[in-house]
Amino acid sequence: xxxxxxxxxxxxxxxxxxxxxxxxxxxxxxxxxxxxxxxxxxxxxxxxxxxxxxxxxxxxxxxxxxxxxxxxxxxxxxxxxxxxxxxxxxxxxxxxxxxxxxxxxxxxxxxxxxxxxxxxxxxxxxxxxxxxxxxxxxxxxxxxxxxxxxxxxxxxxxxxxxxxxxxxxxxxxxxxxxxxxxxxxxxxxxxxxxxxxxxxxxxxxxxxxxxxxxxxxxxxxxxxxxxxxxxxxxxxxxxxxxxxxxxxxxxxxxxxxxxxxxxxxxxxxxxxxxxxxxxxxxxxxxxxxxxxxxx
Numbered sequence: 382x383x384x385x386x387x388x389x390x391x392x393x394x395x396x397x398x399x400x401x402x403x404x405x406x407x408x409x410x411x412x413x414x415x416x417x418x419x420x421x422x423x424x425x426x427x428x429x430x431x432x433x434x435x436x437x438x439x440x441x442x443x444x445x446x447x448x449x450x451x452x453x454x455x456x457x458x459x460x461x462x463x464x465x466x467x468x469x470x471x472x473x474x475x476x477x478x479x480x481x482x483x484x485x486x487x488x489x490x491x492x493x494x495x496x497x498x499x500x501x502x503x504x505x506x507x508x509x510x511x512x513x514x515x516x517x518x519x520x521x522x523x524x525x526x527x528x529x530x531x532x533x534x535x536x537x538x539x540x541x542x543x544x545x546x547x548x549x550x551x552x553x554x555x556x557x558x559x560x561x562x563x564x565x566x567x568x569x570x571x572x573x574x575x576x577x578x579x580x581x582x583x584x585x586x587x588x589x590x591x592x593x594x595x596x597x598x599x600x601x602x603x604x605x606x607x608x609x610x611x612x613x614x615x616x617x618x619x620x621x622x623x624x625x626x627x628x629x630x631x632x633x634x635x636x637x638x639x640x641x642x643x644x645x646x647x648x649x650x651x652x653x654x655x656x657x658x659x660x661x662x663x664x665x666x667x668x669x670x671x672x673x674x675x676x
Contacts, residue, residue, distance in 0.1 A: 394438050395431070395448075397456075402476045408456035409449045409477075413441030418510065418674045420444035420487040421478070423494025426532065426593065427584055429455035431571045432491075435563060436655055439663055443674045444487065449477060451494070453585035455571065463588040466600045470497040471504065484508070487670070491515040492626065492652065496522065496605060502616075503608030511673040512616040513666060516652050518635055519605035521627045528626030528652055536590040542579040549573055549580050557653065559623075564656035609639050615673050616642045619665060621650035621657060 395410040410430045420440060422433040430448035437446040450457035452473055453465055460469075474497060478486060487510050490498030495517025502509040522529060535556060543549040546569065553568045573580045592600075616639075620632045629646070636642045645665045650657035 394434060395446075399456075400477065400480050402473060402480060405452065405458040405460070407450065407452070407458070407473070407477060409447055410437075411448075412437040412446040413444060415445050417441075417443065417445040418487060419483045419485075420446050420489060420670070420674075421474075421483075421498075422446065422448040423451065423474070423488070423490035423498050424448070424454065425492030425494055426589065427454070427572070427586075428491065428494070429571045429583065431455070432564075432567060432656075433489075434567060435659055436663065436666075439667070440670060443670055447481075449474075451497070453589055455583055459585040459588065463585070463592055465585070465589050465592040466596070467493075467496055467500060467603050468600075471500045474498075474501050475505070478508070485510050487511045487513075487674070489513040489515065489666075490517060491654070492517050493522070496603075499605055499608045499612070500603065502614070503605075503611040506611055506613040509612075509614050510676050511614050511669070512612060513669070514616070514618045515654050515662075516619065516621050516624050516627045518618055518627050518631050519609060520602075520631060522602035526626060526628070528624065531625060533594055536586075536594060539586060539590075541586060542581045543573070544579065546580065557656070559651055560653050560656035561659070564653070606638070609635055609642075612639055612641050614641060615669070615676075617665065617669055618642055618644045619654055619662065620644065620646050621652055621654045622646045622648050623651040623657075624654075626652040 395412045398409050400407050424432050430450045433448040440446055453459045485508050488498040495514040502512050550569050553565050572583055574583050618632050618635050620627050632644045636644045647654050647658050647661050655662045
């Protein structure tokens with residue numbers, strides 16, 4: 382494994398880096414002082430590292446914030462074998478944390494990233510200082526919920542290219558009608574690139590959709606309840622009050638099963654919690670990190 386820095390993107394906060402893991406180049410962004418406690422942020426299914434731009438600068442006074450482009454997303458390499466499954470994401474995270482020589486970390490994960498963070502914590506409870514799940518929990522990704530049905534439809538109907546930035550912006554505004562203008566601008570800028578006169582996805586849209594809609598045998602959404610049982614650090618589960626993805630009953634059951642978890646509903650937020658209501662998101666996350674960053 383080798384680590385290299387790409388440099389600073391003057392149009393955004395944070396510094397861009399690359400690390401080689403098992404022959405793939407992984408991109409990540411950092412904010413703050415490397416001597417501070419490490420907070421690793423993991424995005425959702427079609428997300429990217431810089432989705433955490435809006436919150437990283439609010440947390441960098443107490444944490445060294447590290448946001449990873451998971452395989453097939455952002456500026457990280459695509460997997461030619463389309464291995465976009467939870468066990469592989471967690472294996473990547475294990476290798477990433479070891480490559481950067483992080484001994485103990487705080488984890489924050491949204492949706493798919495939350496599942497990956499939870500499974501990592503279950504595997505390595507001694508290395509995780511605190512855990513934050515953003516609209517993510519056991520069974521949330523299983524077929525049957527309105528949120529999963531919505532995501533499947535999005536994956537099936539998403540265009541592979543756009544003819545203009547305005548067209549791309551209109552797509553994202555239709556797909557995410559409730560998120561802020563800043564969140565839409567972030568998606569347009571960070572999820573697309575120009576190629577041969579068109580705008581195409583940075584993420585492996587076709588590969589990710591195939592794995593999510595028609596997973597290989599035995600490689601669908603994993604059972605995360607055993608991971609919940611093994612969490613032995615302070616943990617938050619944050620549910621958007623209007624979420625169609627994570628059920629209130631599930632979030633409540635997590636806390637009943639493991640009293641290390643505390644659940645908060647974020648008002649006026651759906652599945653994309655920090656994009657929908659950043660102010661109330663930070664009202665919960667900020668004191669949680671302040672209390673636990675020094676542990």
